[in-house]
Amino acid sequence: MSYIDGFVAAVPTENKQKYIEHAKLSGVVFKDHGALSIIEAWGDDTPEGEVTSFPMAVKCADNETVVFSTVVWPSKEVRDAGWAAIMEDPRMHSEDNPMPFDGQRLIYGGFQILNLDE
Numbered sequence: 001m002s003y004i005d006g007f008v009a010a011v012p013t014e015n016k017q018k019y020i021e022h023a024k025l026s027g028v029v030f031k032d033h034g035a036l037s038i039i040e041a042w043g044d045d046t047p048e049g050e051v052t053s054f055p056m057a058v059k060c061a062d063n064e065t066v067v068f069s070t071v072v073w074p075s076k077e078v079r080d081a082g083w084a085a086i087m088e089d090p091r092m093h094s095e096d097n098p099m100p101f102d103g104q105r106l107i108y109g110g111f112q113i114l115n116l117d118e
Contacts, residue, residue, distance in 0.1 A: 001115075002036070003076040007069040007108045010060040011101040016042065018100035019067065025097045029089050030071055033082040041068045058105045067101075079110060 011019045020040075027038045043066035046054045054066045073079035086092055 001075060002113050003073045003079045004111045004113060005071040005073070005079065005108060006111060007067075007071075007106060008054055008058055009067045009069075009101050009103075009106045010055070010058040010064040011067050013063055013065045015100040016065070018098075022097055022100050023069070025091065029086055029091050030082070033085040033089070034073060034078040035082060036072045036074055038072075039070045043067060057107055064101075076110065076112070 019042075023038075023040045027035075027040075030038060043054065046060075046066040048055050054060070054068070058066060060066055071079075073082065091097060
């Protein structure tokens, strides 16, 4: 059964191109370690909520944009092994791949896919 990681971050709007470059290189690393597909989405309709919202979740400032990303893995086991390898991969710690946002405000999690067709 496939497994999905989801990520939400606040990225300085002026860093959009830097984020795209970071995501492209990171995507290669993720796929090299077993990821099936990656979706990167730049927010354009992420309203501020009164109780909860994407912007509130990542403490998005006026000069930042919410980014939503998913990584699809063939299984949780492949994902767990992939993440261990990704954390050790020197491409993720290279000066050529700086994180263009505040990683302390990144939220993420792993999710089992619900098959609603059954």
